[in-house]
Amino acid sequence: MTKQKILIDTDPGVDDAMAIFFACLHPDLDLVGMTGVFGNVTVDIAARNAIVLAERAGQDIPVARGADVPLKQTPNPVSDYVHGEQGFGDIPAQPTRAEILDESAAEFICRMINENPGEISLCPIGPLTNIALALEHDPSIAQKVKNVVIMGGSLREGGNVTPHAEANIWNDPHAADAVFAADWPVVMVGLDVTHRVVCTPEDFSELAKAAPKLGGFLQDASHFYIRFYEEVVGITGCYLHDPAAVIATLRPELFTIENHPIEVKVDGEEIGQTAISTNPDRRAMQICTGIQAEVVKDLFMDTIKSGF
Numbered sequence: 001m002t003k004q005k006i007l008i009d010t011d012p013g014v015d016d017a018m019a020i021f022f023a024c025l026h027p028d029l030d031l032v033g034m035t036g037v038f039g040n041v042t043v044d045i046a047a048r049n050a051i052v053l054a055e056r057a058g059q060d061i062p063v064a065r066g067a068d069v070p071l072k073q074t075p076n077p078v079s080d081y082v083h084g085e086q087g088f089g090d091i092p093a094q095p096t097r098a099e100i101l102d103e104s105a106a107e108f109i110c111r112m113i114n115e116n117p118g119e120i121s122l123c124p125i126g127p128l129t130n131i132a133l134a135l136e137h138d139p140s141i142a143q144k145v146k147n148v149v150i151m152g153g154s155l156r157e158g159g160n161v162t163p164h165a166e167a168n169i170w171n172d173p174h175a176a177d178a179v180f181a182a183d184w185p186v187v188m189v190g191l192d193v194t195h196r197v198v199c200t201p202e203d204f205s206e207l208a209k210a211a212p213k214l215g216g217f218l219q220d221a222s223h224f225y226i227r228f229y230e231e232v233v234g235i236t237g238c239y240l241h242d243p244a245a246v247i248a249t250l251r252p253e254l255f256t257i258e259n260h261p262i263e264v265k266v267d268g269e270e271i272g273q274t275a276i277s278t279n280p281d282r283r284a285m286q287i288c289t290g291i292q293a294e295v296v297k298d299l300f301m302d303t304i305k306s307g308f
C-alpha cells in the first residue's frame with residue numbers, strides 16, 4: 001500500500017505535538033513537510049517546535065515558516081495560558097539542528113502540491129492564514145491537492161474560545177472564510193467530533209511507559225495543558241483536537257459527515273463562527289458530525305505506543 005502523503009500546517013502546541021508524532025509514527029503516513037503558523041505560540045516558536053518534534057521522532061522533515069499575523073484582523077494574544085510559554089507546557093525551549101527552509105510556508109505548500117499533484121492531504125491544525133496565502137500565491141493548487149483536512153470550526157457544538165468560535169477559526173476568520181470559499185475538497189474536523197475524544201493523565205502515563213522518548217515528551221507537555229482543562233473546561237484530560245484531523249486523512253470512514261457550504265463570521269459578537277452558507281456559489285464541504293471515538297482513541301494510543 002502506498003503511503004498517504006500529508007503536509008501539516010501547525011502552531012505546536014501540545015495537541016499539535018500529539019498529532020505530529022502520530023503522523024511520524026504511523027506506517028501508512030508520509031509526512032512530507034510542515035509549515036509553522038502563529039496561534040498557540042508565535043510563528044517563530046511554531047516553526048522551531050515543528051523541527052523539535054521531527055528531530056525527536058528521528059525524521060528529517062522540511063519545515064517552512066509562515067504567517068506571523070492574521071490576514072486582516074488585529075492579532076489575538078497567543079494561547080500561552082493553554083499550551084505554555086514555549087508551546088509544550090512546562091518544557092523549556094528545545095535546541096534544534098535543522099534550519100528553517102528559505103521559502104515561505106505559502107511557497108512551500110504550493111511547490112509540494114505542484115510536485116505531487118493529486119497526492120497530498122493538506123492538514124492545517126492551526127489558524128488558516130498560510131492556507132489562504134498559498135491559494136493567493138497559486139490558485140491552481142485547489143485543483144491539484146488531494147484534499148484539505150482541517151482541525152477547526154464547529155457546526156452545532158458552539159465555540160471553545162467564545163461561545164461561538166473555535167480557536168483556529170477565531171484566530172483568522174478572514175483566512176478561514178477564503179479557504180472555505182475556494183473550489184477544493186475541504187473536510188472540517190471540528191469541535192462536534194474532537195470533543196468526543198479525551199486523553200487522560202492515565203493515558204499519558206501509558207504512552208510514557210510504552211514509548212519513553214516520544215510518549216514521555218507528550219506526558220511532560222501534558223501536565224500544564226491538563227491543568228488548563230481542569231480549571232477552565234472542567235475535565236481531567238484534554239481533547240484529541242489535532243490528532244483527530246490527522247487520523248481523518250488516513251481513516252475517513254471513522255467519521256460521519258454532512259455536506260454543507262460553510263461561511264465564517266468575520267466581525268461582531270459571533271466573529272469566528274462557522275455556519276452553513278446560503279450562498280449558491282459556495283462548494284459544499286465535508287463536515288464531520290460523528291466519530292467512532294473509541295476506535296480513534298485506540299488508534300492514536302496504539303500508534304504512539306508503537307514508537308519509542
Ligand code: RIB
Nearest residue numbers: 013015125126167168241
Ligand atoms: O481549538 C483547538 C485548536 O486550537 C487546536 O488546533 C489547538 O492546537 C489550537 O490550535
Ligand code: CA
Nearest residue numbers: 013016125126
Ligand atoms: Ca493546533
